[in-house]
Amino acid sequence: MTLERIPIRVEADDLPMSGNAPAVLREIGELLHRLAEEGVGGAIDLRSLPFLPGDRVWLEERLGCGEVEISLQAGGLSTFSETRFPGVWWVVHRNPQGAVVSEQVEVTRVPDIIVADPNDVRNGLANLNDLISGLS
Amino acid sequence: MTMNKNAKLLENLEWQGVSRRTFLKYCATLASLMALPPSAGRAMAEALAQAKRPSVIWLPFQECTGCTESITRSHSPSIEGMIFDMISLDYQETLMAAAGHQAEEALHKAMQDNMGKYVLIIDGSVATGLDGAYSCIAGRTNLEALREAAQGAAAIIALGSCAAYGGIPKAKPNPTGAVAVSDIIKDKPIVNIPGCPPIPVVITGVLAHYLTFGSLPELDKLGRPKAFYGETIHDRCYRRPFYDQGKFAKSFDDEGARKGWCLFELGCKGPVTYNACASVKWNGGASWPVEAGHGCLGCSEPDFWDAGGFYKALSMPADPLKMTAGAALAGAVAGVAITVANRAKKGAAKAAHETTTLADLEK
Numbered sequence: 001m002t003l004e005r006i007p008i009r010v011e012a013d014d015l016p017m018s019g020n021a022p023a024v025l026r027e028i029g030e031l032l033h034r035l036a037e038e039g040v041g042g043a044i045d046l047r048s049l050p051f052l053p054g055d056r057v058w059l060e061e062r063l064g065c066g067e068v069e070i071s072l073q074a075g076g077l078s079t080f081s082e083t084r085f086p087g088v089w090w091v092v093h094r095n096p097q098g099a100v101v102s103e104q105v106e107v108t109r110v111p112d113i114i115v116a117d118p119n120d121v122r123n124g125l126a127n128l129n130d131l132i133s134g135l136s
Numbered sequence: 137m138t139m140n141k142n143a144k145l146l147e148n149l150e151w152q153g154v155s156r157r158t159f160l161k162y163c164a165t166l167a168s169l170m171a172l173p174p175s176a177g178r179a180m181a182e183a184l185a186q187a188k189r190p191s192v193i194w195l196p197f198q199e200c201t202g203c204t205e206s207i208t209r210s211h212s213p214s215i216e217g218m219i220f221d222m223i224s225l226d227y228q229e230t231l232m233a234a235a236g237h238q239a240e241e242a243l244h245k246a247m248q249d250n251m252g253k254y255v256l257i258i259d260g261s262v263a264t265g266l267d268g269a270y271s272c273i274a275g276r277t278n279l280e281a282l283r284e285a286a287q288g289a290a291a292i293i294a295l296g297s298c299a300a301y302g303g304i305p306k307a308k309p310n311p312t313g314a315v316a317v318s319d320i321i322k323d324k325p326i327v328n329i330p331g332c333p334p335i336p337v338v339i340t341g342v343l344a345h346y347l348t349f350g351s352l353p354e355l356d357k358l359g360r361p362k363a364f365y366g367e368t369i370h371d372r373c374y375r376r377p378f379y380d381q382g383k384f385a386k387s388f389d390d391e392g393a394r395k396g397w398c399l400f401e402l403g404c405k406g407p408v409t410y411n412a413c414a415s416v417k418w419n420g421g422a423s424w425p426v427e428a429g430h431g432c433l434g435c436s437e438p439d440f441w442d443a444g445g446f447y448k449a450l451s452m453p454a455d456p457l458k459m460t461a462g463a464a465l466a467g468a469v470a471g472v473a474i475t476v477a478n479r480a481k482k483g484a485a486k487a488a489h490e491t492t493t494l495a496d497l498e499k
Contacts, residue, residue, distance in 0.1 A: 018377035045168045048415040050376040075158035093161055099421040102165040112178060113160045120156055 015054035024049065024105070025062055028088060031107035035087050041107035043091075047100075063088060063105075070114060076101070080111050145222055145347075146185035159185070163344075169416055170341050170353075170363040183348040187222070190347070191250035192257060193243065194228040195285060197278040198271045198305040198314055199260025203296040204230045206333035223255070223343060229273075240274050247288050255346065256289035257339075258282065258317050261298040261305045265313030282320055291352055292317060292326045295339060297435060300328035300359070307441040318359060327352055328359035332435035335416050338364045358438070360410065369406035369432045372414035375399065393429060403447035404431025411436040 027044060035041040046056075066082035076094040083090060089111055093102040116124075149159055160181050167177035196204070208231070225231070226246035227239070234242050246254065260278070263270035268277030286292060294317040297303040305314035318326050329338050342361055345353040353361040370376060378384070378398040385392035385399055400407070406414075409432050417424045425432060431447075434440040 016377065018380075020377075043168070045415075048168070048372060050372060050374055052374060052377055072157065072161075074155055074161055078161060093165055095421070101421055102168055104168060113157055113164065117156050 015057055016052050017054035017058060018050055018052045020049055020051060021055035021058045021062075024055075024059060028063075028085075028105055028107060032085065032087055035107050035109070041087065041109075043104045043106045043108075046103045046105060060090075063090065070111075072113065074113075078113075080106075080114065144185060145187045145189065148189070166337070166341060166344055169337055169412070170345070172363070180344065180348045184222070184344060187347040189222060189224045190290075191246055191254040192223045192225050192343075193246055193254050193285060193289075194225065194257040194259070195278075195281060196229055196273075197258060197260030197282070197299070198263055198312065199296065199298050200304075201230060202333040203259040204228070207336050207339060222347060226250075226254070236274075243285075247285065251288040253290050254288065255291055255293060255343070256285050257293045257295050258299045259295040261302045261314035262317065262320055263305070263312040264315055264320075265311070270312035279320065282317065286321045286324055289324055291346070292321060292324050293339065293342060294318065294326055294328045294330075294359075296334055297330040297332045297438075297440070300330040301438040303332065304441050306439070325352055326359055327355060327361060330358075330360060330365075330436040330438075331411060332433075332440075334436070335364070335412055335418070337416055338412065356410070360436075364412040364416075365410040365436065367410065369409045369411055369414050369426070370404075372412075373406055373426055374414070375426060388429065399426060399429075399431040400451075401449045402431050403445065403449055405434030405437070405440070405443075405446075405450065406432040407450060409434040409437050 024044060024046075031042040031044070063083035063085065066084045066086065068080075068082040070080040072078040072080070076096045076098070078091070078093045081090045082088070087107055087109055089106045089108065091102075091104045091106045091111060092100055095101050146156070146159060150156070160177070163181035163184065164177035167180055170176075172180070227243045229239065232239060232242065260271075262268070262278050262282055264279060268279035271278045273281060294300045298305055298314070299317050302310075302314045302316050302319075305312055306316075316328075318328070327342055329342060331338070338361070341363060342353060345351075345361075345363075353363055356362050356365055358365075370379070373379075375396060375398045378396070379400055383392060383395075383397040384401045385397045386401060387393065388402065398404070404426065406426065413424045413432070414426070417427070433446055434443060437443070
């Protein structure tokens with residue numbers, strides 16, 4: 001059972017904000033500027049910042065949803081959602097039990113982990129060739 | 137299960153069905169937890185993939201096995217579970233099948249085979265009273281076992297507040313003469329990973345750093361890895377904005393508590409406690425003490441057990457137990473210092489016709 005299913009909530013009046021979210025948005029802007037100019041992005045670890053529920057909602061609303069949604073099943077579900085700003089991804093890694101282990105805003109053209117590794121491609125090719133040679 | 141001890145880490149993981157992407161995800165998460173730049177995740181993955189599994193010898197001394205519980209209760213196959221694939225855990229009394237003479241033989245064989253190269257993990261404090269006789273394993277004192285095992289170790293990890301600082305066994309009046317590992321061993325690199333218990337991923341992170349960079353991570357003045365103990369609980373706390381706004385819970389069931397306000401006035405030690413609970417959390421990231429509505433006890437700081445009441449706000453005068461010279465002596469022998477001091481306080485209160493409250497006793 002995930003924690004979200006426990007029907008107890010801390011009361012919060014109008015989802016309070018810490019004031020940290022606008023600073024994070026500016027930092028994302030800096031990273032995207034660097035990606036555009038130098039081809040090098042970066043990442044911001046959202047779980048290591050003092051964020052109140054309102055901050056998260058504020059940031060999610062500002063970044064919005066883009067065209068690409070990638071899910072990865074590797075040691076638990078990971079989701080990579082491109083925001084309405086191409087190159088800015090909202091990344092959530094979960095463990096096999098479904099708990100979030102890492103949440104980041106990644107600024108990159110394609111998240112590193114998605115790209116197939118040359119060694120894996122070679123192994124895959126060998127497996128595929130085995131399959132093909134077994135065809136009558 | 138048999139794994140090739142000489143195989144590289146990623147080969148062993150792949151042999152167990154762990155994909156490269158799972159491994160990359162693990163490294164990315166670990167790098168972010170260690171406050172390393174995002175690019176370090178890839179570098180770490182490349183180095184770890186090539187790493188050979190080092191021999192690890194884990195000795196328990198005056199401890200409650202809570203540290204082992206913490207590591208082994210992590211949700212497999214999680215980040216923390218993977219660490220057991222990264223190392224060759226050659227001796228761990230709670231986890232190993234061998235017992236008695238077999239276990240002792242395994243310990244000495246591991247030490248001889250890996251002389252000068254193994255990582256020694258200690259959990260629990262070292263009893264020094266009566267020449268260490270308060271805590272013995274296989275007829276030998278912890279003191280002897282530590283000195284012998286430390287000789288051949290490349291590095292020592294003092295796991296948990298007991299090994300790092302003496303912990304609860306060292307709490308006043310410390311009847312067994314408990315001390316930290318670093319009080320005994322002076323000529324080896326020692327990493328302290330305090331906490332009662334410590335967060336599983338911290339030990340994983342230290343071992344991953346050792347395997348990746350071939351060195352121990354940067355440490356603070358108390359010998360703790362800065363990556364995890366670099367900031368206070370308070371600095372990373374999600375309730376911190378309420379502290380800044382002056383919104384405090386005054387009891388565990390008032391309006392402030394229900395609204396999730398800051399627990400400072402209920403005794404939270406977050407502002408003086410360096411640990412990663414606020415960002416890493418516990419039980420597979422489910423929650424952590426402050427999120428559950430209780431202040432931080434400060435368990436990763438030295439002598440947290442004797443640092444005043446758990447429910448006393450940091451802003452209140454500490455007023456530690458005042459022992460007279462006579463009472464201190466008596467305490468050292470018989471452990472009655474607290475009784476003596478409290479009796480004196482109660483006597484004084486009685487004389488002044490005051491009522492002794494629970495709060496008085498806690499002071």
